[in-house]
Amino acid sequence: MMQGGERGVIHLHREGSFFRAYEWSAYLSCRYLHEFKVNKRAFNGIEKPVAYIGFPETSLDKWMPEGAELKEIEEKHLTIRLPDLMLQNDPPDILDAAYLAWKDAIPLNESKGEKKKKEQPLHSDDDGKRLTLTGIMQRVLAYPIESKSPLESMVFLADIKRQLAELI
DSSP: OOOSSOTTEEEEEEETTEEEEETHHHHHIIIIIOOOOOEEEOOTTOSSOEEEEEEEGGGHHHHOOTTOEEEEEETTEEEEEOOHHHHTTSOHHHHHHHHHHHHHHSOOBOOHHHHHHHTSOTTBOTTSOBOOHHHHHHHHHHOOGGGSOHHHHHHHHHHHHHHHHHHO
């Protein structure tokens, strides 16, 4: 069940002046750092809803546990390795079951934009225009991936994939 490779590692993604943690990292953050407000949203093209938390970048020091190791992976990606002492009383199978129960208990949020996208007719883009291969390629070329979060990029890619499937 553990996601992102290592059991006691929280992955934080910088989005503007905030850090966000998704799924397993959000769970670890809520269990070991602080009881953050958790959101769970469904995204087009992603099979299951995504749980995430966020907090201001300036609050990072406030939530860092003693003995934790902070590491910058990329410019907008940090990890917090929790001290082994924090995890020693939580066997992996118990932690996995607790994660699943935690995620199931989070209510699903749905934005107005997501509702609108679901109501869009097939074979049209976000503006209601007819889909063409050239139009999809232009969207890909115009997408500012450098300024988007991993989740936003994943949602964009899923949308492109959906549009291409509609054309075939």
